[in-house]
Amino acid sequence: MTLSLEIEKANYFATAAKENWISFVSFLMFLLAWELICYFEIIGPYQLVPPSEVIVGFFEKLRDVNPDGALLQHHAVASLALALTGFVAAVVIGVPLGLFMGWYPKVNLMVRPLFDAIRPIPPIAWIPIAILWLGIGMVAKAFIIFLAAFVPCVINSYTGIRLTNPVLIRVAEIYGASNFETFRKIGVPSAIPMVFTGMKLSLNAAWTTLVAAELLAASEGLGFMIQQGRRLARPDVIIVGMLAIGFLGALMSWILTQVEARFASSRRLS
Amino acid sequence: MSTFIKKYSKWLAPIGSFAAFLLLWQVASLNVSADFLPSPLMVWDELVRLSQTPVGGTSLLGHVGYSLRRVMIAFILAVAFGLPLGLLMGWNRVCDKIVSPIFELLRPIPPIAWIPIAILWLGVAEGSKIFICFVGAFVIMVLNSYTGMRYVDPLLIDAARSFGANPRQQFFNVAVPACLPSIFAGVQNALSMAWMCVLAAEMVGAREGVGFIIIQGMDLNKSSMILVGMILIGIVGSLLAALLRGAERALCPWRSEMV
Numbered sequence: 241m242t243l244s245l246e247i248e249k250a251n252y253f254a255t256a257a258k259e260n261w262i263s264f265v266s267f268l269m270f271l272l273a274w275e276l277i278c279y280f281e282i283i284g285p286y287q288l289v290p291p292s293e294v295i296v297g298f299f300e301k302l303r304d305v306n307p308d309g310a311l312l313q314h315h316a317v318a319s320l321a322l323a324l325t326g327f328v329a330a331v332v333i334g335v336p337l338g339l340f341m342g343w344y345p346k347v348n349l350m351v352r353p354l355f356d357a358i359r360p361i362p363p364i365a366w367i368p369i370a371i372l373w374l375g376i377g378m379v380a381k382a383f384i385i386f387l388a389a390f391v392p393c394v395i396n397s398y399t400g401i402r403l404t405n406p407v408l409i410r411v412a413e414i415y416g417a418s419n420f421e422t423f424r425k426i427g428v429p430s431a432i433p434m435v436f437t438g439m440k441l442s443l444n445a446a447w448t449t450l451v452a453a454e455l456l457a458a459s460e461g462l463g464f465m466i467q468q469g470r471r472l473a474r475p476d477v478i479i480v481g482m483l484a485i486g487f488l489g490a491l492m493s494w495i496l497t498q499v500e501a502r503f504a505s506s507r508r509l510s
Numbered sequence: 511m512s513t514f515i516k517k518y519s520k521w522l523a524p525i526g527s528f529a530a531f532l533l534l535w536q537v538a539s540l541n542v543s544a545d546f547l548p549s550p551l552m553v554w555d556e557l558v559r560l561s562q563t564p565v566g567g568t569s570l571l572g573h574v575g576y577s578l579r580r581v582m583i584a585f586i587l588a589v590a591f592g593l594p595l596g597l598l599m600g601w602n603r604v605c606d607k608i609v610s611p612i613f614e615l616l617r618p619i620p621p622i623a624w625i626p627i628a629i630l631w632l633g634v635a636e637g638s639k640i641f642i643c644f645v646g647a648f649v650i651m652v653l654n655s656y657t658g659m660r661y662v663d664p665l666l667i668d669a670a671r672s673f674g675a676n677p678r679q680q681f682f683n684v685a686v687p688a689c690l691p692s693i694f695a696g697v698q699n700a701l702s703m704a705w706m707c708v709l710a711a712e713m714v715g716a717r718e719g720v721g722f723i724i725i726q727g728m729d730l731n732k733s734s735m736i737l738v739g740m741i742l743i744g745i746v747g748s749l750l751a752a753l754l755r756g757a758e759r760a761l762c763p764w765r766s767e768m769v
Contacts, residue, residue, distance in 0.1 A: 259603065259604065259607050260607070262604060262607035262608060263607045263608070263610060263611045264611075266607065266608040266609070266611055266612065267611040267612065267615075270611070270612045283631075286630070287630050287631055288631075349527075352527050353526075353527030353528065353530040353531040353534075354531055354534065356524070356527060356528075356531075357528070357531045360744040360745075360747050360748045360751075361740050361741075361743055361744040361747070362702075362705070362706040362709055362743065362747065364622075364706055364709050364710050364713070365709055365721075365724060365739070365740045365743045365744075366740070367713065367724075368713075368724045368725055368727060368728035368736045368739075369724075369728075369733060369736045369737065369740065371728060372546075372728060372731065372733055372736065373546065373547075447620060448620040448621075448622055451620050451622045451623045452622045452710045452713075455622065455625060455626070455710075455714055456713060456714065463623070466623060466626045466627075467626055469626060470625075470626035470627070470629055470630055473630065475627065475630060478626050478627045478630065479627070481623075482619050482623050482624070482627065483619070485619055485620065485623045486615075486616070486617075486618035486619035486620075486623070487618070489618045489619075489620065490618040493618075
């Protein structure tokens, strides 16, 4: 059955490669339709600009601080720094917490109530109270991003270590490993694939939440840039910003996937 | 006694942990000013007060109703368009090739990043909020039905074909039921995503809805009002999720045996 699946897959990709021109044509048609919609002003210039102007706008934004007061790269660096701060803090705290919760019932009992109360509230709903508590600076935003990234880290690490093969645990016990040793040498390595899934979800959540926080209260960052674009009715700035957000988000996920391929494959326990 | 605990531990554990959480909160609130972190009792008083006096011209339930209406419209539209599109992309390679370059360009952009352009296109009225929720739910629906369809065991389709099923039957009677679990996972994620997006959209600009309540609380510097809003948001979100889990159990009962 596996073999038939493999052959099916290989066939699919072989035929699919020959049909890539369809994708290419479709993408060109999309750009053409967009360009024409703007050319005939079906949607006005204060609401949508054609792709050609988006490209020009992109290069202008790299050199020109108008209209929002900073260069594109400046906004991008500000956003990345904030998102990564919150994300790294969430991984450093959330992953061990989830692993301990999954392994030690007592830790689970202590942390569970807090965690369950926080979980159903979307991270975005924390923005007002975080601003009230911590002001509109960097700390408030880092806190919100931390919360957003924290939850998937904990849940996935917890599930990952709970799914450890009990046979492996018993073998370790029979050979006289202590509980902590079993945790460190059996539980943690077998949870790693799930931990990485959690980290990917976290990164996604962090990036989304960052945009929300910057839309609401910020003086720099890509979210701020698109919000300014809206206030000044500059669709070119908004679209450049949106594409930059999408591109950077995809880039970060891609990097994390590469790290996973390097790191997790050599340690996977089956 | 111990059998009592064993029998009801399923109920005791969440109640106990909830009580522990309230206790922690109470202790934490004793040491700081009420403007910073009000105690649970003060939040309860605020909830009672808000349910009697309207906020910004709408009652508390009215705000929840506004948000739910936006979410439901967007969610139904997203399922109605996203589900067939995803299934079709998974089933037919040409369709996949046509749609995926455009879809892949737009997919990495978080739905919340659409807020400014949606406001520019549709104004701050209902349209832009429904659009944001639609974008969020739509992407998830397409992705899940697409992956579900691509992972349907080809043996099932081959079996159907060798029993003489025509393509229509292969699609509707074999492939679609086979990817129902994946579709349901998508429906659940899409709804919770729509719920998050409505919040964000309402926080950026609205006169009603749950997002408006918490932003209003921030503008009035009333942390108890924000907390009431947050709790409401959490409760409604959990209820929506529970509702869908119930629907899943009723519609694909074979799933519950696996979990």
